[in-house]
Amino acid sequence: MAKVSNRLRWSDVTPKSDYLNRRDLIAGAGAVAVGAIAGPAMAAKLDHTKSAYSTDAQPNTFEQITNYNNFYEFGTGKDDPAKHAHRLTTKPWSVEIGGLVDKPGNYDLDDLLNGIALEERIYRFRCVEAWSMVIPWIGFELKALLDKVGVNPSAKYVSFETLVRPDEMVGQNYPLLDWPYVEGLRLDEAMHPLTIMATGLYGEEMPNQNGAPIRLVVPWKYGFKSIKSVVKIELTESEPPATWNIQNPREYGFYSNVNPKVDHPRWSQATERVIGQGLLARRRPTLMFNGYADEVADLYAGMDLTTNY
Amino acid sequence: MTLTDKINRTARKVPSWPIYVAGTLPLLWLVFLLFTGGLGVDPVKSLEHRLGEIGLQFLVASLAVTPLCRYARLNLIKFRRAIGLLAFYYVLLHVLVWLLLDMQLIWSEILKDLYKRPYIFIGMVGFLALIPLALTSNDYSIKKMGAAAWRKLHKLAYLAGIAGALHYMMLVKAWPIEPILYCAAVAALLLIRAEWSLQRRLAAAAQAAQ
Numbered sequence: 001m002a003k004v005s006n007r008l009r010w011s012d013v014t015p016k017s018d019y020l021n022r023r024d025l026i027a028g029a030g031a032v033a034v035g036a037i038a039g040p041a042m043a044a045k046l047d048h049t050k051s052a053y054s055t056d057a058q059p060n061t062f063e064q065i066t067n068y069n070n071f072y073e074f075g076t077g078k079d080d081p082a083k084h085a086h087r088l089t090t091k092p093w094s095v096e097i098g099g100l101v102d103k104p105g106n107y108d109l110d111d112l113l114n115g116i117a118l119e120e121r122i123y124r125f126r127c128v129e130a131w132s133m134v135i136p137w138i139g140f141e142l143k144a145l146l147d148k149v150g151v152n153p154s155a156k157y158v159s160f161e162t163l164v165r166p167d168e169m170v171g172q173n174y175p176l177l178d179w180p181y182v183e184g185l186r187l188d189e190a191m192h193p194l195t196i197m198a199t200g201l202y203g204e205e206m207p208n209q210n211g212a213p214i215r216l217v218v219p220w221k222y223g224f225k226s227i228k229s230v231v232k233i234e235l236t237e238s239e240p241p242a243t244w245n246i247q248n249p250r251e252y253g254f255y256s257n258v259n260p261k262v263d264h265p266r267w268s269q270a271t272e273r274v275i276g277q278g279l280l281a282r283r284r285p286t287l288m289f290n291g292y293a294d295e296v297a298d299l300y301a302g303m304d305l306t307t308n309y
Numbered sequence: 310m311t312l313t314d315k316i317n318r319t320a321r322k323v324p325s326w327p328i329y330v331a332g333t334l335p336l337l338w339l340v341f342l343l344f345t346g347g348l349g350v351d352p353v354k355s356l357e358h359r360l361g362e363i364g365l366q367f368l369v370a371s372l373a374v375t376p377l378c379r380y381a382r383l384n385l386i387k388f389r390r391a392i393g394l395l396a397f398y399y400v401l402l403h404v405l406v407w408l409l410l411d412m413q414l415i416w417s418e419i420l421k422d423l424y425k426r427p428y429i430f431i432g433m434v435g436f437l438a439l440i441p442l443a444l445t446s447n448d449y450s451i452k453k454m455g456a457a458a459w460r461k462l463h464k465l466a467y468l469a470g471i472a473g474a475l476h477y478m479m480l481v482k483a484w485p486i487e488p489i490l491y492c493a494a495v496a497a498l499l500l501i502r503a504e505w506s507l508q509r510r511l512a513a514a515a516q517a518a519q
Contacts, residue, residue, distance in 0.1 A: 068350035076485045079349055129482075131351065176483045247483060266426055266479065268418060273411070275351055279343075283413055 044205040046118055046138050053194060054122035055291075059202075060133040064276045066207045070127065071228055072176050073162065073169040074209065080171070081209035087168045088229070090213040099159075099234035102150025109213055113199065116140050120203070121196055121217070126258045126290045128222035128244075132272045137217055138200035143191045151187070151235055158190040159183070159240030160216055161232035177243050183227035184240035184254070185218065186299075194219055194295055197230075220292040222256045253309035257300070258290035262309050317384045328391035335363050336402070357406045364399030365473045365491055367392050372470050372498040379505075390446050393466065397443040400473070404436050428479035435472025438465045467502070470495040 059065075069081040093109040122136045146158070162181040166172040172179050189195060198217045199206055206212040211228025218225050224244050234240070244252035251265050260270045271283040289296050300308075339359055342348045348355040371393040377383040412419050422429045442465055444450070451459045474495040477488040 064350045072483070076481075076483070078351065131354075174486075176485065244482075263425070266428055268422060268425075271415070271418065273351070273353065279352060279410060283415065 046200045046203060046205060048118040048120045048138050048200075048203065051119040051121050054120065054136075055124055055134060057122070057124065057134045059122055059136045060276045062202050065133060065135055065201060066209055068133075068275060069209045070129075070223065071171075071209060071211065073171045073179075073181065073229070075171045076176065084170050085208035085212075087170070088163075088165070088208045088212065089168060090208065090229075093213050093231075095214065095230060096232045097149050097234070098232070099236050100152035100155035101146075101235050102152065104149070112145070116144060118199065119196075121198075121219075123194075123217060123219040124290050124292075125219065125223055125226075126272060126286065128224055128252070128256070128264060128269075130264075130267060130269060130272050130286075131275050132284075132286075132290075133275045136202055137196065137198040138203060138206075139196040139198035139217060141193055142195045142197050142216070143193065145197060145233075146190065146235075154237055155235035156187050157236045157238065157240050158185050158187060159232075159234045159236055160185075160227045160230050161234075162227055163229045163231045178246055181227060181243045182240065183216065183225055183242050184236075185216075185225075186239075187235075188299055189218065189296075192296060192299065194292060220258055220289040220296045222258060224252070225256050255300075255305075255308050257296075257305065257309075258286060259288060259305055259309070260286040261288075262306055313382050317382070320385060320387065325388050325391045328388050329395070332367070332391065332395035332398075336399070353406070353410045357403060357411055360399050360403035360406060361473075361477070362487075364396050364403055365477060367396035367399060368466070368470050368473055369491065369494050369498070371396055372466060372495065376498060376501050394443060394446050396469075397439045400436055400439055404433075428476050431472050431479065432476035435469045435476060438469040438472065442466060442469070467499055470499065 067082045068078045070078070071081040071085070074081040074084040094106050095109060095112060096106045098104040118138050118140055120136055120138055122134060124132060125135050126132045142158075160183045163169070164172060164180045166179075185195070196217050197214055198211070199214050201207070201210060206215065211226075211230075214230050215228040216226050216230060225242075239254060242252075242254055242256075244256075245254055258269075263269050269286055272286045274281060274284055287293070339348070339356060343352055343356060346352075348359075371389055374385050374389045374392065378386060408414060408419065412422070423433060424430065442463055445454065445459060445462060454462070474488070474492040478492050481488055
């Protein structure tokens with residue numbers, strides 16, 4: 001009970017004037033949206049705007065995106081998450097934000113999202129297993145969140161942690177990975193406008209198997225960096241641990257940027273199979289930084305990407 | 310009459326062709342799933358993996374025939390050829406799906422994978438080991454080669470079993486349970502044989518010493 005009463009609200013970290021202004025905006029937006037939210041799925045619909053960061057590529061279908069997942073918390077099969085993730089309860093949900101921030105605390109997700117404008121970001125998604133999809137995420141820039149809690153100047157990295165709840169996440173009953181799943185980004189990567197926290201896809205709330213209710217999406221890195229069902233975000237001075245890097249440091253580096261020239265020790269990363277294109281679809285060459293080189297190559301200027309894989 | 314006796318008696322009466330028929334059912338099921346969307350979002354990978362796994366299952370089954378005969382007195386040796394050939398057919402289809410649908414005959418990538426990726430190399434070793442076995446799995450070959458030479462050649466099945474299980478183990482991420490089970494099964498079936506071989510040698514040495 002003490003935990004609940006100590007919980008910070010977004011009203012605690014948002015300047016009062018912004019807070020009041022936003023109420024007007026939301027009231028206005030609500031009036032506009034009323035006509036649009038009829039229908040059976042209205043509870044799950046998310047209001048959002050389009051983004052210039054979206055690709056023109058044709059997104060995979062909802063069916064494909066929600067039935068082909070690597071989410072070992074629910075099993076290692078690609079269809080295991082679709083089968084087992086319904087057990088996960090995502091309400092209520094809180095995210096602990098700590099480390100080198102001005103306003104650490106255990107934030108209720110609804111409060112965290114309150115007033116944050118959602119965008120649709122249609123991103124290419126490249127798995128380290130050499131397959132790819134195009135996914136219409138709904139989310140917001142991680143930077144917006146970090147700015148709200150205030151990042152201390154000494155912070156250099158951001159670490160993330162997934163929920164551990166073995167009775168709902170059946171895969172966690174086996175020591176497949178070192179639970180909880182953890183990931184990390186350098187602060188400049190985290191603050192990059194392409195880096196988002198996603199709360200939905202296809203205009204609706206995030207399906208459980210895709211990392212509900214809130215997950216990271218870093219489109220120029222291999223999919224496993226985009227940690228799901230996040231319960232903890234911490235700003236740190238030193239490089240945080242990352243689950244697959246711990247599991248096999250030779251195969252999975254901290255950066256894990258999509259790079260067709262640096263192969264996985266056990267398979268080539270030069271090409272990818274695009275999911276959903278049928279039996280006879282051609283493999284496609286994988287692009288440097290998954291096609292986001294213009295936006296992110298500067299982050300790694302002067303770095304040897306063969307050793308910093 | 311024990312259950313084993315009943316099975317052995319029935320086995321003597323049953324010809325081996327129904328094994329081929331039954332062994333084709335998983336393939337027909339896969340083809341059905343393929344054309345009805347039942348193989349999921351990534352049908353190529355699914356088909357490739359399932360064919361490989363069924364091949365490995367038949368391979369393990371063929372390696373289990375002799376130990377079953379010696380320990381459980383369960384005599385299924387007349388079906389071993391059919392089981393082994395089915396293993397070969399499924400592995401062949403697995404390799405063809407890899408070459409045609411997965412790698413799409415991009416030979417530069419295929420050749421690079423073969424020498425750079427130990428799991429692909431080891432898988433290929435297993436497949437190549439099965440080819441002479443499939444070619445000599447007929448009465449004519451046994452007669453022509455002589456039983457001793459034929460038996461010696463067919464020890465390649467051990468290599469194929471090891472290669473198949475390792476190939477599976479090496480391609481997965483982390484340590485899921487299925488490939489571990491196949492590795493354990495192959496290891497157990499080969500250790501049993503190593504033990505027999507040791508006993509034979511000890512017995513021979515004892516006899517020579519007398």
